[in-house]
Amino acid sequence: MADTAAPPPVKANYVRSGSLTALIFLPPALTLFTVFVILPIGEAGWYGFYNWNGLAALENFVGLQNYQQLLANKTFHQAFINNLLIIAVSLAVQLPLALAMAVLLADRLFGSVAFRMLFFLPYILADVAAGLIWRFMFDGDYGPISQIWQALGGAPLYILADRDWAYGAVLTVIVWKYFGFHMMLYIAGLQSIDRNLYEAAAIDGASPWQRFRFITLPGLSPMIKLSVFFSLLGSLQFFDMIVSLTGGGPLNSSHTMVSFLYYFGIGRMRVGFGSAVGVILFILCATVAFGYKRLLMRDQDD
Amino acid sequence: MTEVTLHQHRSRKYVLTLHKTDIVPASLTAPLIGLPRFLILCFVGALVIVPLLATAVGGFKELGELRTNPFGLPKVWQWENYWSILTSARYWRILGNSLLISSVTVALTLAVAAPAAFAFAHLRFFGQRMLFNYFILGLTFPFATAILPLFIKVRDLGLLDTHWGIILPQVAFSQALSILLMRNAFRQLPSELLDAALVDGCGYARFFLSIVLPLSRPILATVAVITFVVSWNNFLLPLVVINTNAKYPWTLGLMDYQGEFIVAWQLILAFITLTILPAILMFVLAQRYIVSGLTAGAVKG
Numbered sequence: 001m002a003d004t005a006a007p008p009p010v011k012a013n014y015v016r017s018g019s020l021t022a023l024i025f026l027p028p029a030l031t032l033f034t035v036f037v038i039l040p041i042g043e044a045g046w047y048g049f050y051n052w053n054g055l056a057a058l059e060n061f062v063g064l065q066n067y068q069q070l071l072a073n074k075t076f077h078q079a080f081i082n083n084l085l086i087i088a089v090s091l092a093v094q095l096p097l098a099l100a101m102a103v104l105l106a107d108r109l110f111g112s113v114a115f116r117m118l119f120f121l122p123y124i125l126a127d128v129a130a131g132l133i134w135r136f137m138f139d140g141d142y143g144p145i146s147q148i149w150q151a152l153g154g155a156p157l158y159i160l161a162d163r164d165w166a167y168g169a170v171l172t173v174i175v176w177k178y179f180g181f182h183m184m185l186y187i188a189g190l191q192s193i194d195r196n197l198y199e200a201a202a203i204d205g206a207s208p209w210q211r212f213r214f215i216t217l218p219g220l221s222p223m224i225k226l227s228v229f230f231s232l233l234g235s236l237q238f239f240d241m242i243v244s245l246t247g248g249g250p251l252n253s254s255h256t257m258v259s260f261l262y263y264f265g266i267g268r269m270r271v272g273f274g275s276a277v278g279v280i281l282f283i284l285c286a287t288v289a290f291g292y293k294r295l296l297m298r299d300q301d302d
Numbered sequence: 303m304t305e306v307t308l309h310q311h312r313s314r315k316y317v318l319t320l321h322k323t324d325i326v327p328a329s330l331t332a333p334l335i336g337l338p339r340f341l342i343l344c345f346v347g348a349l350v351i352v353p354l355l356a357t358a359v360g361g362f363k364e365l366g367e368l369r370t371n372p373f374g375l376p377k378v379w380q381w382e383n384y385w386s387i388l389t390s391a392r393y394w395r396i397l398g399n400s401l402l403i404s405s406v407t408v409a410l411t412l413a414v415a416a417p418a419a420f421a422f423a424h425l426r427f428f429g430q431r432m433l434f435n436y437f438i439l440g441l442t443f444p445f446a447t448a449i450l451p452l453f454i455k456v457r458d459l460g461l462l463d464t465h466w467g468i469i470l471p472q473v474a475f476s477q478a479l480s481i482l483l484m485r486n487a488f489r490q491l492p493s494e495l496l497d498a499a500l501v502d503g504c505g506y507a508r509f510f511l512s513i514v515l516p517l518s519r520p521i522l523a524t525v526a527v528i529t530f531v532v533s534w535n536n537f538l539l540p541l542v543v544i545n546t547n548a549k550y551p552w553t554l555g556l557m558d559y560q561g562e563f564i565v566a567w568q569l570i571l572a573f574i575t576l577t578i579l580p581a582i583l584m585f586v587l588a589q590r591y592i593v594s595g596l597t598a599g600a601v602k603g
Contacts, residue, residue, distance in 0.1 A: 019425075022421045022430075024507075032473055033474050036455065040452040054453075136567055142368040142565075230600065240553075243541075244560075261446065262541075274450040278451070285442050286443075
């Protein structure tokens with residue numbers, strides 16, 4: 001009790017000696033981040049101009065040839081379209097589904113918590129495992145979906161071996177695995193909407209649909225933007241499930257840009273070619289991130 | 303006297319909470335209640351859970367029964383499918399490798415990112431803002447964009463086919479989000495705390511270790527959960543870095559097993575079930591932490 005007499009503020013002191021402490025506290029993070037994140041991204045830009053197998057001296061400068069090959073590559077076109085399809089399905093199927101489930105589960109009604117947990121569960125599973133589970137579900141010989149189809153009188157369904165259907169299977173699994181995560185975002189958003197608005201609207205005679213359209217949707221718009229942003233970035237880095245579900249097949253029809261990078265860049269040790277894919281991915285990620293920041297988050301502080 | 307005011311204050315707060323959640327009928331926010339709502343939820347719930355159940359139960363069947371009896375319970379429970387995996391060294395080895403990799407990744411991430419976050423939150427130094435933005439750059443770039451040069455880097459450092467070759471890049475890639483989340487949390491601490499500590503002759507390092515860290519357990523837990531889950535489920539990086547079977551984490555081990563038993567689906571299903579079991583158990587036991595950790599991380603990041 002005796003030594004609590006208020007001392008004068010010491011702001012000046014702590015501003016002065018901050019730099020010294022920062023010299024000890026920052027370097028580990030700075031070093032790791034620079035060596036393993038920033039340098040490789042820079043090097044991708046550099047390697048992209050070379051034809052290199054990763055072992056010989058880096059001297060076969062080919063200018064933009066890797067990029068030209070890439071832009072003329074049919075499989076890469078398909079991979080790019082497949083990435084766009086993920087975004088399309090995220091917006092057209094996953095988002096409405098997640099939103100609907102969030103609205104049904106936002107209040108503590110019977111079973112809400114259990115259903116939330118159930119819907120979130122696939123999200124914590126590794127993509128590799130989810131892909132294998134569904135590789136079984138879609139299997140023509142032993143999979144349940146093909147069995148149902150046969151019970152209805154059809155021939156065995158080899159969905160993953162069919163050029164037209166394989167990627168549809170991938171998209172189905174994406175919705176299955178990720179809608180619960182987006183639902184949780186929306187539930188968090190719904191809980192921040194002022195309940196008095198609903199009461200007032202009800203008194204004014206607004207219908208449930210009007211309440212949803214004019215209170216829920218506008219109140220959720222920051223979360224919807226965030227969820228769309230995650231869908232965009234998630235699409236650009238989508239990889240693991242392609243390996244375990246389709247392996248990019250049949251006939252290279254189900255690649256994404258990252259699985260293209262893996263199979264055609266790393267798999268064949270074409271470092272320059274693969275780096276060029278990385279650079280294109282980097283540019284797309286940067287565009288999405290900065291575009292998102294500029295257009296949608298102007299109102300938020302850093 | 304203080305006791306009473308506190309008590310009154312508490313009960314008033316309680317009434318307020320009651321008002322918020324219970325007095326507004328749920329029908330105002332949810333357009334559908336009662337049976338229709340429940341039926342829709344059950345339908346979607348079935349779509350979510352059937353593949354998981356088919357996998358777990360399928361692991362108890364004979365291969366032929368997967369064909370003849372896709373959805374029913376096994377006629378004879380084939381415990382040896384699961385037993386043969388549980389008694390194999392390979393199963394425990396891949397889980398052990400993953401546990402080791404993920405734990406070290408989490409420990410290092412916290413050890414490296416927390417001091418940096420503290421520096422950004424409570425110190426003033428030259429170039430602070432620029433350096434912070436430099437780290438924030440990392441938020442949007444996944445492993446994949448730089449995976450080839452990263453592979454070359456790991457190889458040139460002599461870390462190829464070692465667990466450090468996975469751990470160090472993982473720690474590096476987790477810095478951006480971890481530093482951002484922790485800096486924001488550290489900033490919430492009242493600055494009077496720091497002033498008082500400095501007056502009492504406590505240096506920055508001691509202030510950080512004995513005051514900031516103990517007060518910031520929730521955010522440390524959030525960062526730990528996110529880092530652990532990302533590392534536990536990581537596939538691309540180990541795929542590129544690790545060559546030796548004995549060093550595989552479970553994600554690689556699972557693909558390896560599948561590649562070996564290709565059509566012996568009953569064994570593959572049992573193997574999938576057993577390898578995702580730790581994640582499911584963790585989720586059931588610590589669901590609050592995990593859900594709030596993963597979503598809070600997403601929202602604040």
